[in-house]
Amino acid sequence: MRKVQVPVAVALAVAAVLVVAGIALGWRVTVKGGPASLTGDGFVGQGVATIWAGDTAYGLRSPVVWRDSLGVEHKDGWPACLAPGAVKGLRFTGSVVDNGAVSTATVLWVDCSGR
Secondary structure, three states: OOOOOOOHHHHHHHHHHHHHHHHHHHHOOEEOOOOEEEEEEEEEOOOEEEEEEOOEEEEEEOOOEEEOOOOOEEOOOOOOOOOOEEEEEEEEEEEEEEOOOOEEEEEEEEEOOOO
16 A cells, blocks of 8 residues: 655645635624613513613623613623513623524623613
């Protein structure tokens, strides 16, 4: 059986193509504009909620970072101001992640301090 030797230049060229392809694929997943402070209306279920700000529906599921009515920050759990049913004028921070084919809008933080 004969060994086939690949020249170093060919191996480096293949490695370079793979690196460029990996970077290109990684750049396709972007966060549109970074986190934004928003106010919206929506509907709260059991441990989940959908809040609309403009034309974008932001999803929320437990646990989430939130500020209570006294201004105390909570690292997890469910916001005390979000009882099941309709919610109006909720202040929150949200972010949209886009991979080129699908966008996902997520609530990152909820502000219950004014409620």
